[in-house]
Amino acid sequence: MPNRSDFRTVSLALRVAVLLYVGYGCHALAVDSPEFRGPNRNGIFQEKNLMKSWPEAGPKMLWSVEGLGQGYASVSIADGRLYTTGKQGDQGYAFAYDLKGKQLWSSAYGREHHGSGYPGTRTTPTVHGDKLFLVSSIGEVVALNTADGKVAWRVDMLERFGGGANRESLYPRFGIAESPLVVDNKVICTPGGKEAVMAALDPKTGKTLWKTKSIGDISGYCTPRLYQEGGRRMIVTMTSGSMIAVDPADGSLIWRQGYPATYNIHAVSPVWQGPYIYVSDGYGQGGACFKMADNGKSVKQVWDEKTLDIHHGGTVLINDYIYGASNSKNLICLKLNDGGVASSIRRFGKGSLIHADGLLIGYTERGKVKLVDPNPNDMKVISEFELELGSGQHWAHPVVSDGVLYIRRGKAMAAFDIRAK
Template identity: 35%
Template sequence: MQTKIFFVATLFILLSSRIFSQEILQWRGTERTGIYHETNLLKSWPEAGPALIWECDSIGNGYGSPIITASTIYVNGEIDTISYLYALTRSGKFLWKAPIGKEWTLNYPGTRNTPTCVNDMIYVTAGLGTVACLDAKSGKKVWSVDMATDFHAPMTRFGFSESLVINGDDVYCCPGGADTNIVALDRFTGKIRWICKGLGQMTSYCSPALIRLAERDILVTFTKSAMLGIDTRDGSLLWSHTQDSEGDVHINTPLYENGFIYYITGDGNGSVKLKLSADGREITEVWRNGACDNTMGGFIKLNDYIFTASYGRRYWYTLDANTAQIVDSAKFDKGVTIYADSMLYCYNEKGQLGLFKPTGPKMVPAGSFKVTRGTKAHYAHPVICQGVMYVRHGQSLMAYDVKRR
């Protein structure tokens, strides 16, 4: 009897922690690494690609990815210069759309960011600087701030593009103002919790990383010519890492793993590995390879290898994470990289989606197809959830069946 009670109690604790755990659905998966913890997915694709389950072709213009909850898909889209948050059913049916703010339309017109969802709250940005929190069920705005007017954010070249980071009760945004460089807001009210002056440089379109250490959490993001590490307790700048070029586009989310930070830019130092001290107060450069760049396609680190696509040259390459040397490459134009169930998913700018098996440093092809639906550039990062691959191409969101049967 005692054993039975113990078993039930253990089960209750396990289930409760799972049910009530605060899972954050966000840009490039729950850890912002591009790795989706899926199983039982196809290991090769037929010639025509995986089966298209549905397409929703009216989500507005944009390049941001969707996030998928148990019942709802959220994705941003622009119509007539206004940014909207769209809510769709898991079968792609329109539920509602809610206005967020003015969107960027001067170049690459459309929404840029991926929503962040915590329980029943959604956090989004719009291209001209709105940061908003919306009710996930109704789309009703809970609060919003305007980075341009409230935080004196200078206008950018490509519009505000950040996918917001949530940490406990905080949400962080990067207006890039001289005195209001990075701001932490109370995620329930939108009130300012702290302001970091950073280096006073304009924003650089980065969707930040969050490093959790024993002593402190560190927000890692880029402004115009430096990567910054900020203590999330009070917004103090812990360290910065300067970019050698004049470029201001550092979009990719840095990666933290086992005491090291990795980042790849297309407009700065290229690929870089830094050692982070145990207390998070110092960084030391381990290596850099200026020839290995990537602007916005992200990268995947698997054991000793980093897989990404070049920006300057049109191919995918494998970087040795220990030596900084390119150890292999694959001709597949250039684009976005994500990973799930031991396979790399590469979505190139020509609209081809390729499946590759990473075998040591090699990328072994396992099928590809062309995304022929949708509009404009193929920049959005695919998302995989419960055996379905979601691909956004401009005004269209497509769901492909990638489950192995």
């Protein structure tokens, strides 16, 4: 029979195992956000057990850092690390931190655009495997090693796909603003040059895998997304004057829908539910809903609406309702079926919007962070606090991962604990 010493040994081993599980297992279960606006690029974060209201002074700040330089980039999180970008001088830098705010590395990756009065990085890095992918505002696609930040390869997409055009003619006025999509082990970018409106690159080498024939449009400040509905798969994005769908297998253009925008700014990625795709633009243009044909080869506009004109703060689509913060500074909820206004909050503030654990989180241009009940019959602000760190515009989109809210403003970044106690 085992003696008392044996039982003590087994008990100690069990305690060690439990501690190891808590210490390492919880990390393994953490909810990653490895790309712009969450795992599906739609502003929806699959989080649970978050606070349903915040203290008057706001949730507890876990840590903050400065020294990131100029930037409107958000953060991406994967495998216990956080990544973002910033501009120092004329150079772009990628940064890696652990989830306690300790910097692991910083790496210069190349020149950034002057921004026409709004200097700073635009690209939120995309994490895939052991690589970090970004698109600079001058149109370079860069791959860095996640381990140490060393540049693995760099492709000037405007030079490769511009067809000999004057480089400045391929820029949107405020520089390229795109976070690359990785699908089927291909890095997707939108050069908008004379040779290709979209291209796929090998993640290991940067070699061209396919390119989509030019449609005459330049880039439109939009980040592409992968549409997967009803057995169909297509990459959907906005160019300077169109919405397009591309086959991820070979780059063939599936359909193109002409859709001009004021100043060629299509800064909000399309969102969808079933065959319905919604797009929105600022400057009073508003939004429109399109329905995809049964054969998936085209789309047709079914309604438009002028009130919800989202500049660059993103759209959230939940259960047949569309949410966004308009240029008019109102938070608006639209019905997907007909575009009617279901509810609104006046003077909410123009800004970005995400969804987590049944609630909306807004980050306004005035630096207010707001928790919102999205009830389409009676939206209301539950809690709010003011972000006082950093400098410059409050334009980076917030991120929620493993119960922590991350907010970037210029040179500064902060993490807030929003887990239910």
